[in-house]
Amino acid sequence: MSYQELMILLPCHSLEDFPTYHEGDDAQSLLASWTSLWHPELINAAGKVPTWRRVDDPPSEVVSRLIVVPSVSSSQLPTGFAQRVKQEGGVIIRKTLVRSEIIETALAGLASRVEGPVDQELVADFLALGYCYLQIELLTRQMRYSSNLDEAYFQSTVVAAAQALCRGENDVAKEKLTACFSVLAEERDHYYPVDAFIVDLVMTTAVTLGKELADEVAQPAPKNVLLSGQLVDEIAARFPATLEALKTAIERKTLAILGGEYDESRLPLLSLETATAQLIRGRATYEQHLGSRPKVFARWRYGLTPLLPGILQQSGYTAAVHQLFDEGKLPETTQLKIQWEGLDGRAIDSIARTSLDASKPQTFLSLAVKLGESMDADHVATLALAHWPSASSVWMNDLRRIASYTAALGKFITLDDYFASTTKPSQMERLDADRYRSPYLKQAIIRRHSDPISTSVKYWKTYYQTLAATSASTIAALVAGTPPAASNSALLPGAITEEKLAEQMPQAEEQLKLAGDAFAKAIGAQVGAGNSAVVLNPLAFVRRVGVVTDNVKAEPAIERPVYAASSHLGGMQSVVDPPAYGFVYVTPSKSSVAAKKQLLLVEDNTLRNEFFEAVINPTTGALAALYEYSSRGNRLSQQLAFRMPGAKQKTGDVYRDPDETATYSVMAADSITTTSATSTLGEIVVTGRLMDLEGKNLCGYTQTFRCVRGSRVLQVEVELDPQEEPKSDPWNSYFCSRFAWSDPAADVYTTLHETRQLSKASRIESPHYVDFVGVKSSTTILTGGLAFHRRHQDNMLDTILISRGETARRFKFGVGIDLAHPLHEAISLISPPIIRPCAAPKGNLWGWLLHVDCRNVLVTSLSPLVENGKVTGLRARLLETSGSGVKVKLSAFRDLKSGSKIDLQGNVLSDLATEQGKLSIDLGDYEWQEIVARF
Structure with missing residues (x-):
């Protein structure tokens, strides 16, 4: 048979309502059916390009017709039509998903085939041309234009190209194909005469680093590979061929490496020092194995924070990828390409919209819609397509072939070139911390990670031990004037990671002990008996x-x-x-005068000092009330509880908030004992049980309340002995400390990287404190490193102590009354x-050696400045924590003569003024700045 016509039956009345909304197999079938008809042998046999008809109005003449019916059209095909096609000598192909199978069946219906081999690369280009034609036609309508394509010229050129290829005239066929793509490019330029871009993002994991990745990067189309430093290390160790492929592609400038950190940890729960240390280690790894470092920061795992732009800018990155590949939630942006402004006012160019999935056919069916939306709305029309190595859809290959002929559907580009060559956005986008939502706790349970709660507690304890140790060693070195003894085992604060806590915790304890001895020696203390x-x-x-x-x-x-x-x-x-x-x-x-007698801090079941009174309920053992003397009413109550989720909702039921259906255990005290009742320290220990509403024992508990004279903080230590295991949903089933505060209108503040942030979220991650701030007062939960909290109603908070997989049973937190600087109290609770x-x-009985005169400025690292073997000053990183810029003065036991600001690469940014031996430093809101000061 020699086909007279090539036809696809579609469920639409015109291309205006072409069904771009289909997904999965339906989208696959639709694209496969359309493009398969553009096979050059079929076009050569028919002498014309494929056409389409409405499925509810199929052709009456079917003799020698090749008709393809995609799955989305099958249900509308008139009954008996398929039989009539077969009886009258036509060929009908229905419901087939695979393009190669459609082509094979269609070619089998030809009476005669082309003699000799046909260049399969050019055959694939014809199929890509069919896809390009469809998308250009759809894009024209998406952009609200009527087609301006010279159909007669286009169709005749396509036929001529097919005929040339079937005659073996490959050069002529190539030339004609080029002309066809050029015509389509002119059609697109008619309504959008500027470049559009396609960003090919290749994601990687430890199981995709071998041949798949090597084959992917060997393709000529520009692409971007997301690799952490740890994965680069693994490639270098296990896959030398992949490493060479990466280096070759980088040299050809067809590949950009996206990344930054060595290891992608739970960044929002960690310190800025740890984040920077990971970047520095990652940079060294990239340079060691690839000969260059990434210019564009990206990470696969959730972990972006609004303090990152300033760190990245200081670390030498030119841009960032602000989008999700993992679970979680990021704030939406007005543009795809933005200037991402951090909380400190520093900004970095970013691509900030979730990538399309290049492994799914619906992405390519609706490509014209997505591209048209970007042309309409974005500063630079861009599509980002993400996939795993060698796991993209066949239509991605079509798109790459199209791009080798024309940029009509977009130009493939590396992000290095993209940010360098496209215009900079005119406006900055500042994204608040409260708009980021991490999946960490849920993921930890699903992946069976141990200690999802206490890992954060251990991290911050070890981090502050290391910070205290390095600071104490620096003080000793500054006093002695000689560098501290070098030690290969010495930890820096930034080196503390959640993954290595088991080995780092004992190191940090020993390091702090030695540093404390050095500090004591430096001030002349005779340590010992x-x-x-x-x-x-x-x-x-x-x-x-x-x-x-x-x-x-x-x-x-x-x-x-x-x-x-x-x-x-x-x-x-x-x-x-x-x-x-x-x-x-x-x-x-030395005085023989007796000290003034003061009242004891414990009376019955009540702890009190100058600032508050805490009443313990003798029946439950809970904190019944916390009073502050200058105002009336209970400030806060606390109890231990086991939260149990309500019955699972059935399909069709009216939705109910999980907080409405959840039930909580009740507390029952077995004993209340006063263990310290002096004028300096009051302590009450309560033991008891948590029971369900039917009286079943769920958990034994010991809760210790401690009050210190002169302190605004009530310290609480808890030990639990669970008899029941929480269920798998960690945000709905857990042992917790429940808090209820008096002011439902109070603003809630939390911490991110030790900075203070306003939060309206119901699921809170804050490892330092949760602060409830009213008009005239504030009440603060000092979390002691406990990072996960659930807020429900307007004035209740659950601090999660035990979820599934948690082995820790002892916890410590505090409650503060009207704290001027909650962060200081939070750190003091963790780091004695x-x-x-x-x-x-x-x-002297007391003294200081360094001083920062602003309480909202935290020193996150301190080290001696060593030049020519002598200590000539110090290095410090200062963080403004409250969002209120300040001019801070740094002074020392010796006059400071000069200083400068430096970035995270060691480059001098500016010199600092000195006055009367003090260094003056301007810090903006949330600014984190390294300084060098010289004596």
């Missing part, structure tokens, strides 16, 4: 702490910075205020001061 103790504060803020010193037998003088003291069990309970980077000696007073027994001092 003696009747005194020195309290060392290696952090950047003054703090009030309660300390117990067994070797101090007599009370110290109650004068600044010793706030209170009392004897207890043969030792001394003291409340002291060690200054920032300073020390306080607790030493027996260093205490050393010593002989009575011969000099």
